[in-house]
Amino acid sequence: MAKPVLYSYWRSSCSWRVRIALNLKEIPYDIKAVSLIKGGGEQHCNEYREVNPMEQVPSLCIDGHTLIESLSIMHYLEETRPQRPLMPQDCMKRAKVREICEVISSGIQPLQNLIVLIYVGEEKKKEWAQHWIMRGFRAVEKLLSASAGKYCVGDEITLADCCLVPQVFNARRFHVDLRPFPIILRIDRELENHPAFRAAHPSAQPDCPPEVAK
Numbered sequence: 001m002a003k004p005v006l007y008s009y010w011r012s013s014c015s016w017r018v019r020i021a022l023n024l025k026e027i028p029y030d031i032k033a034v035s036l037i038k039g040g041g042e043q044h045c046n047e048y049r050e051v052n053p054m055e056q057v058p059s060l061c062i063d064g065h066t067l068i069e070s071l072s073i074m075h076y077l078e079e080t081r082p083q084r085p086l087m088p089q090d091c092m093k094r095a096k097v098r099e100i101c102e103v104i105s106s107g108i109q110p111l112q113n114l115i116v117l118i119y120v121g122e123e124k125k126k127e128w129a130q131h132w133i134m135r136g137f138r139a140v141e142k143l144l145s146a147s148a149g150k151y152c153v154g155d156e157i158t159l160a161d162c163c164l165v166p167q168v169f170n171a172r173r174f175h176v177d178l179r180p181f182p183i184i185l186r187i188d189r190e191l192e193n194h195p196a197f198r199a200a201h202p203s204a205q206p207d208c209p210p211e212v213a214k
């Protein structure tokens with residue numbers, strides 16, 4: 001089987017989630033960088049629209065197919081590559097993992113992504129992004145107060161952690177005050193030096209601008 005190819009952008013939190021999952025599962029993959037900003041965004045070109053009709057990253061070519069949507073990709077990896085499980089065994093804990101993934105991937109990230117911020121406009125975009133991230137993080141913090149052990153759900157790393165860490169990076173990028181979210185901060189700190197998370201970090205990506213990578 002050919003090595004999987006991930007269409008990715010260094011600073012895209014959705015690409016980053018999938019990179020973490022691939023790294024944790026030790027699945028070798030190649031990256032095809034798609035610049036979301038060059039020339040108005042390479043994701044909108046005809047060639048890439050054939051790969052991903054949503055004109056977004058990530059997309060993953062794997063097992064002879066192309067998959068889009070980060071959570072759907074991560075669940076496929078979990079189902080087909082059971083090594084280093086990223087979902088708990090227990091059904092209620094699985095539901096808790098999905099809950100946190102949903103809040104982040106549907107309730108926060110889409111509201112502060114590039115296409116929405118362009119639409120909101122330069123003047124309002126920071127306040128807008130902060131509002132939706134804080135609203136979502138209040139919910140995540142509350143959920144974590146019941147589910148967290150060392151990580152988001154219990155003491156094993158799950159897909160919820162793969163979603164949380166990149167969203168914390170985005171929160172910092174928009175200067176959100178994270179002090180009201182001590183559990184989120186603790187889990188982020190716990191994971192920042194994990195090799196799979198470090199290798200997936202924007203600053204470690206081949207398309208990261210050299211002045212940022214330093």
Ligand SMILES: O=C(O)/C=C\C(=O)CC(=O)CC(=O)O
Nearest residue numbers: 011012013014036113114170
């Ligand atoms: O470098 C840029 O400014 C462009 C795009 C992004 O950050 C990615 C997003 O749209 C946000 C996200 O993935 O959450």
